[in-house]
Amino acid sequence: MSAAKTNEVLLEAKKLTRRFGGLVANQDISVTVARGAIHVLLGPNGAGKSTCINMLSGDLPPSEGTITFMGRDITGLSAAQRSRVGIGRSYQRTNIFPQFTVLENVRLAAQSRNQQPWRIFSKAMEQKWALDKAHACIEEAGLGKRADWVSGVLSHGEQRQLEIAMVLATDAQVLLLDEPLAGMGSDESAKMVELLKKLRATRGILLVEHDMDAVFAVADVITVMVNGQMLESGPPAQIRASVAVQQAYLGTEESFHV
Amino acid sequence: MNAQASLIFKLVALAVLACVPLSGESFYVEMISKMLVMAIFAMSLDLLVGFTGLVSFGHAAYFGIAAYAAALLSPKYDAGNLWLLLPGAVGLSALAAFVIGLFVLRTKGIYFIMVTLAFAQMAYFVFHDTPVGGGSDGIYLNVKPSAAIGGWEPFDLGNGTHQYYFILALMVLVYLFLRRVLQSPFGRVLVGIKSNEHRMQSMGYLTYRYKLGAFTLAGALGGVAGFLYAVLFGFVTPELLSWHESGNVLLMVILGGMGNLVGAVVGAFAFEGMRGVFESWTEHWQLLMGGVIVALVLFLPGGLSSLPARIRRALQGGEAK
Structure with missing residues (x-):
């Protein structure tokens, strides 16, 4: 793929919603993965990150919304079919x-x-x-x-x-990686971060991660999710400065004292 | 067992089997013939149970369908053509396995076990309750198929020795065939499905199709065994398709050690051998057999084929002390 240019949008999800019965696990989530960029999904436990990555990989069909890969609608494709078009996935629990x-x-x-x-x-x-x-x-x-x-x-x-x-x-042109650093020591973690940076050059990466240091070290775009919704999405500096993110994810000043 | 010892074991076993007809005892020749047929049957099921992770509890259906095909497609008072009857019977078993596989492979785990059983019982009752194959009385294969090609007859299945070597040759062929298949890209995918089907799917494998291929192949090879059984005994009954037979062949695979072709052969020999011995002692032979199986599963969970490695480990452990 010599014609591959960076910033080319590979994977684009628009307004993904997933309901489990009455529970809305994901509501109107829109994310894009571009070649040459690492997009990190961030959020507390239960925010819906895994649901989101499962919809992108085809392990879970969305209730609403569309997913396109290099301009082609892949919303109806199974996990195996998505793997064949160029979306690769790793799992939170070693698989x-x-x-x-x-x-x-x-x-x-x-x-x-x-x-x-x-x-x-x-x-x-x-x-x-x-x-x-x-x-x-x-x-x-x-x-x-x-x-x-x-x-x-x-x-x-x-x-x-x-x-x-x-x-x-x-x-795979797009790598969907669910907590690749989970359970790693600091040495291993540093090596993995280097690897991710290297892989980014020719591919697009979407990452679910908890490790804050790693997230800010590798992310080009961060999307913060809370309660199944997108709270904020943008470059790391914007996320770091966001008051809403600080309140929702890091907790408010007051909540520490309650 | 390391590769060399394993090869020696197989060659010695083959040499011993090749010498059986020299004994001149037709009783033993027929007994070992049946064991060889069951060995083919057990290997065919091992492809599903031991290598693909599909526990089929209805494998007797494909055995029985080919056995009935052998009897029903043969002329009543004349010898049929072996080279047409064998592919025909095996083809019918494969077709049945393909069609049934389309449905049963949509289920998993315990449901798969129950649905394969249900389809096999349906096949059983088709032959048991309709006149197509003589009902519950079964049907005779009056004249064994002829192996003649044009005017030349390479062997005569009516001759017990010839028949024995024909069955032995097919058993070896099925073994070599399955061994090769398991080394192929197709076979590697089956083993991957057994290990972690979900991961195979996420790597882009449409696992349903691979499982359907394996199920059809296993049905066809089970059909080879069923055909030979009909030729060997000249008599086919609905009991060949019953769940008892499906259970027996599953026990042979477990006895020998799942996921090991030689194990399946050893399991078939051990099962039929024990059956012969226990039957000569008591009509409640199944009670003894049950006890042996329980003991084996408890004390030798890897089956008989895991025995050499165990012994070696025990010996090495002994030396270390």
């Missing part, structure tokens, strides 16, 4: 194939781009293109030394890196 090696995890992800299910007599391990791709993505995610390890025994941080490698192997 890998724990019995498989790191290589096989990523190789399966690479194979998904050219599935050829009818070829039941060729050997998967002889598909060189998928193996090469897998090795390259493992390297890019910083797991080069772990390729032959059984993924279930990796440290938590390495498993998160593995998830990123799997998303990369699917050629």
Whole structure:
């Protein structure tokens, strides 16, 4: 994709609403993910961040609203179909194939781009293109030394890196990452932040994250959600200065004394 | 078991099996023939249970459909053509599995178990309660199919030894076929579905189609076993499709160790062997069999195929002390 220009809008969600019975988990959420930018969804527990990312990835159909990817309406597509058009996702709770090696995890992800299910007599391990791709993505995610390890025994941080490698192997243009830093030590966390910055160059990233330092270190755009609604959306400086955000998310001065 | 020991085990087992007809005891030849048929049946189910994570409790349906097809498609007083009957019977089983799979694969977990059982029971009652296959009495396959191609007859299924080697050859072929399939991109996806279907979907795999492919393939191979069973015994009854048979083949897979083709073969031999021994002791053989299965599941959860690794670990543990 040499023609890829930065700031090109890849993923655009307009007025997404999701109801669970009488509960409105998301109301009129609009977010965009542009190439070359990291968009962070921020908010207290229960604000609806996971619901939002689930709607974007296709794990959850929205009750209302539309989602477009590179100009094409993908609101009705399933998670598998969205993966095929170029939206990759990692999960809040590590979601890998724990019995498989790191290589096989990523190789399966690479194979998904050219599935050829009818070829039941060729050997998967002889598909060189998928193996090469897998090795390259493992390297890019910083797991080069772990390729032959059984993924279930990796440290938590390495498993998160593995998830990123799997998303990369699917050629995703947009990465939807649900709390990639959750449960990481400060070392691992710093490495992941570096990785995210590197990946941003050629892709668009939407991130759900709690770690404030990391959020302000990587975000180009921050959307703050409270009670299923968008409170404020803009560059980090704007969010930092916003009185509404401070009140809603950080708590008011008075609330500390009550 | 490491690769070398495993290969040696398989070759020795094959050599022993190849020598069985030399004994000249037709009773044993027929008994082992049946075990080989059941081994094919168990491997076909293991593709679903052990490799794709689909616990089908109605696999006897595809076994029985091919068995009935063998009997019903054969001329009444003449030998049918093996090279037409076998693909025809297997094709019908595959078709049934494909159509049933379209429905049952929309369910998961316990519902999948119940729905596969329900469809198999429907097939059972079709043969049990309608005159199409002789009702509850079943139907005879009077003359075994002929293997003649033009005027040349490579082997004669009416000859017990020939029949035995034909069944053994098919068992080996099915094993090699499934082994190859499991190494293919298709097979790797099935194992991925067993491990984490949700993740497979989020990577862009339309898992329903893969599962349908596996279900159809398993039905077809179950049909190979059913066809051979009909040829071997010359007699087909609705009981072949009953839930008892679906349960038995599931027990063979569990006994041998799920997700291991050799395990499925060993499980089939162990199950049929124990059945033979217990039946000779008492008519309440199922009570003994139940006890053995419970003990095995409790003390050897990985099945018989996990035994070598366990023994080795125990030995190494002993040396370390």
